[in-house]
Amino acid sequence: MTMLASYLTLAAVLFCVGLYGVLTKRNAIVVLLCIELMLNAANLNLIAFSKYGVIPSLTGQIFSLFTITVAAAEAAVGMAILIVWYRNRVTVNVDEFDELRG
Amino acid sequence: MSTSFAEYAWLVPVFPLAAFAILTAMGKGARNIGPWIGMIGTLASLVLSLCIAFERMTDNADDYSKSIDWLQVGSLKLSAGFEVTNLTSLMLVIVTLVSFLVNVYSQGYMKDDERISTFYAYVALFTSSMLGLVLSDNLLTFYMFWELVGVCSFLLVGFWYNKPEAKAAAKKAFIVTRIGDLGLLIALLLLFWYMPDHALDFTTIHNVFSTPGGVISVGITTLIALLIFLGAVGKSGQFPLHTWLPDAMEGPTPISALIHAATMVAAGVFLVARTFPIFEASDAAMTTVAVIGAFTAIFAATIGLAQNDIKRILAYSTVSQLGYMMLALGVGSVSAAMFHLFTHAFFKALLFLGAGSVIHGAHTQDIREMGGLGKTMKITAWTFGIGALALSGIPPFAGFWSKDAILAAALDQNGILFAVGAIAAFFTALYMARLYFLVFTGKSKQDHHAHESPSSMTIPLIVLAILSVVVGFVDTPFKSWLSEWLTGEAPEHHGSGIVMVVSAAVGLLGIYIGWLVFVKGTVRRDAVSSRAPALVKTLERKYYVDELYDLLLVKPLRSLGKALQAFDDYIVDGVVRLAGYSTSALGRLNSRLQSGQVQAYALTALIGIVILALAIAGRRFW
Amino acid sequence: MFNFNIDFSGEFFAFFSLAICAIVGAVLAINFTKVVHIVMSLAFTFVALAGLYILLNAEFVAFVQVLLYVGAVTILMIFGIMMTKHDGEGQEPARPLLETLAAIGCLCLFGILFFAIRNAEFPAQVAPLPDDNTRAIGLELFSRYAVPFELISVLLTVAFIGAVALAKREEDPQ
Numbered sequence: 001m002t003m004l005a006s007y008l009t010l011a012a013v014l015f016c017v018g019l020y021g022v023l024t025k026r027n028a029i030v031v032l033l034c035i036e037l038m039l040n041a042a043n044l045n046l047i048a049f050s051k052y053g054v055i056p057s058l059t060g061q062i063f064s065l066f067t068i069t070v071a072a073a074e075a076a077v078g079m080a081i082l083i084v085w086y087r088n089r090v091t092v093n094v095d096e097f098d099e100l101r102g
Numbered sequence: 103m104s105t106s107f108a109e110y111a112w113l114v115p116v117f118p119l120a121a122f123a124i125l126t127a128m129g130k131g132a133r134n135i136g137p138w139i140g141m142i143g144t145l146a147s148l149v150l151s152l153c154i155a156f157e158r159m160t161d162n163a164d165d166y167s168k169s170i171d172w173l174q175v176g177s178l179k180l181s182a183g184f185e186v187t188n189l190t191s192l193m194l195v196i197v198t199l200v201s202f203l204v205n206v207y208s209q210g211y212m213k214d215d216e217r218i219s220t221f222y223a224y225v226a227l228f229t230s231s232m233l234g235l236v237l238s239d240n241l242l243t244f245y246m247f248w249e250l251v252g253v254c255s256f257l258l259v260g261f262w263y264n265k266p267e268a269k270a271a272a273k274k275a276f277i278v279t280r281i282g283d284l285g286l287l288i289a290l291l292l293l294f295w296y297m298p299d300h301a302l303d304f305t306t307i308h309n310v311f312s313t314p315g316g317v318i319s320v321g322i323t324t325l326i327a328l329l330i331f332l333g334a335v336g337k338s339g340q341f342p343l344h345t346w347l348p349d350a351m352e353g354p355t356p357i358s359a360l361i362h363a364a365t366m367v368a369a370g371v372f373l374v375a376r377t378f379p380i381f382e383a384s385d386a387a388m389t390t391v392a393v394i395g396a397f398t399a400i401f402a403a404t405i406g407l408a409q410n411d412i413k414r415i416l417a418y419s420t421v422s423q424l425g426y427m428m429l430a431l432g433v434g435s436v437s438a439a440m441f442h443l444f445t446h447a448f449f450k451a452l453l454f455l456g457a458g459s460v461i462h463g464a465h466t467q468d469i470r471e472m473g474g475l476g477k478t479m480k481i482t483a484w485t486f487g488i489g490a491l492a493l494s495g496i497p498p499f500a501g502f503w504s505k506d507a508i509l510a511a512a513l514d515q516n517g518i519l520f521a522v523g524a525i526a527a528f529f530t531a532l533y534m535a536r537l538y539f540l541v542f543t544g545k546s547k548q549d550h551h552a553h554e555s556p557s558s559m560t561i562p563l564i565v566l567a568i569l570s571v572v573v574g575f576v577d578t579p580f581k582s583w584l585s586e587w588l589t590g591e592a593p594e595h596h597g598s599g600i601v602m603v604v605s606a607a608v609g610l611l612g613i614y615i616g617w618l619v620f621v622k623g624t625v626r627r628d629a630v631s632s633r634a635p636a637l638v639k640t641l642e643r644k645y646y647v648d649e650l651y652d653l654l655l656v657k658p659l660r661s662l663g664k665a666l667q668a669f670d671d672y673i674v675d676g677v678v679r680l681a682g683y684s685t686s687a688l689g690r691l692n693s694r695l696q697s698g699q700v701q702a703y704a705l706t707a708l709i710g711i712v713i714l715a716l717a718i719a720g721r722r723f724w
Numbered sequence: 725m726f727n728f729n730i731d732f733s734g735e736f737f738a739f740f741s742l743a744i745c746a747i748v749g750a751v752l753a754i755n756f757t758k759v760v761h762i763v764m765s766l767a768f769t770f771v772a773l774a775g776l777y778i779l780l781n782a783e784f785v786a787f788v789q790v791l792l793y794v795g796a797v798t799i800l801m802i803f804g805i806m807m808t809k810h811d812g813e814g815q816e817p818a819r820p821l822l823e824t825l826a827a828i829g830c831l832c833l834f835g836i837l838f839f840a841i842r843n844a845e846f847p848a849q850v851a852p853l854p855d856d857n858t859r860a861i862g863l864e865l866f867s868r869y870a871v872p873f874e875l876i877s878v879l880l881t882v883a884f885i886g887a888v889a890l891a892k893r894e895e896d897p898q
Binding site for chain 3: 003004006007008010012013015017018023024027030037040043047051052053054057059061062065066068069070073079081082084086087090092095
């Protein structure tokens, strides 16, 4: 196994753990956190390819900077929505958000 | 005259058919006029039939037949038509005469019934169908009218449909004769298959089967003959399909006289007579016919001895006499069979109408409750007595000459058959004597006095009684005019003197013993029943044949029906219900997926992605 | 398939220990019951990832990771926890079907990824990365990637305005 393969495997593990958390956890905040974990795993992939990839360049690192920024913005907006929802429903349990039912 | 009456023979069934149509159209409003319409219809047919018959008797004309093309399918052509021969013209007279007398009689008997116009409509339809059957020139139209006659019998036996026994009897009559009809249908199909040019008319059948070494093998001929005989067994109530006839007595007495004594049951005999060349070509079939006929004759006579219902005794007597006719056909004598049919029609109709008169007067059908009716119902007693003597075969009444002809033919063929026939004649005389003495003589067991029936009922009795006396003389061993007219040749008579003496002696012996037991009292009435109660019980229960059929056939068929119904309910319906249930279950399952839970949706998306990736990536493995 | 030709260098040990930290942090994150514990273990994972970035010669990204994720996102989540009530902690009703299927799905996904990784062929690297990471990133960012840079700034503006607009309390119409 090359180093690249190890990094990619680690990223895959983190991604799957984060995915399990997104699908299973009841608290909406925890779900948002696990989404951040998944984004981090993707970042790790990018940076690993930037160093060990076919043409090593800085493109991967710059891409990951943008990804981090977008993730932060999305976390902020997601949290705002959660606050608003909590204000109305007094709950943060994901399985009680069933407006789409039927 | 240039035109002969035979050309108009097709009108004979049309008159009663028109009466049926008018009566059905008029409905309940025809209570008063209905009987007259029926009577006029049958009277018109009677007059025309008599004209045709006289014309044939005097002119000795050739057979007349006319047919039209009915159906043409490719190279297959079916025709329908009528045929006037000596045989058919004789049957025309019998059917129209008895039908007319029954129509007259019913006006008195059924006067208080509110469905009387329906009754007359059914009787008219029956008469029309029976006449159509007689005149048919090919087996296909014959079968059509055969079935129609069965339907009319069903309608009339179940006429009083509020009685459950009548309903059951009507169903039984139809179903049991159906078994016979199936045989006839298969025979018809076999004939259609084997006959050259698929011809089914009687003339061609006569030609094909009369030539020795013909185109059809003996095996097939025997099969066809036996199947036709099966149809006759069903319709004429021979063993083993006799069980429907006594039960059919649930119908009104006039139709017992018309259908189950004189005409419809004779249709079986008529069928065998019409297709006789087929039987003559097969020895096995002839033997079968003779044996079954003889057996039925003695079998039914013994049952008749132990019955207590006046109509049932006469029903078993009919079965027994039809057995005689089949015996005559089996030994080769069509003329003896038709002669006996001719005389039997009159005296059996007389006996039934007389029984109806007795029932009308005594308001009961059980002979043990009757007695001494001869004092108050004189005309009925005299005419009934004449009918009983005719049936018992006492000279010079009609039954003597016709039974004598049969026994003579049987003696020519086989001594055992003759002996069986003679013993059956003894039993016949015995049960008729028992019936007569118990009903008309002795002390009255009823508290009210029976009065004589109205003239609309007694006049037909008188007419039939006169006929029962006179009609026998058309064919005696001294001058066999009827046989020559029917078959064109004079039958040979061997030992006819012995036969005459034996049959007369046997009949007189039966009446004498009956007189001893029931009038004089020298022999105790329960002489047999006290010493052999089991025997009497068996006879009374008709040899348990009905119970046997119920056990062997009816119950298994019913359970099969129940099993199939369960199959239909659970499996076939189950499949249908399953289809509906599975659709709604699928819907319920799918609605569970629309739970509104985002995580469930995400999970579904993940599983979809995984499956897709596996499918695409795994493609290089197969 | 599992041919482990590992050269035990220092890089490998560093990678291995940081990887263990990251995985442990992630797994604990989904197994804790109290939310605050979950946030803390996830922050630990983020720090371990920053270490991995340093190992990959991406110092600037590691710095940004610590600054943004550990500093901003984690604090944001803690604020969210503080502002919402979570009385039902630890009393979660089990959803066995969902959890089982999710586990199976995730395992299958990991299997697919692992299989893809194992069967991929990575040619050896051609040129090393520049040493002065931050300067090189700055040069790239403001020359080649200037347009995405501006777009990102617009996105951030929109995001924060949107967040404020969403979370603003409705004023009483007086």
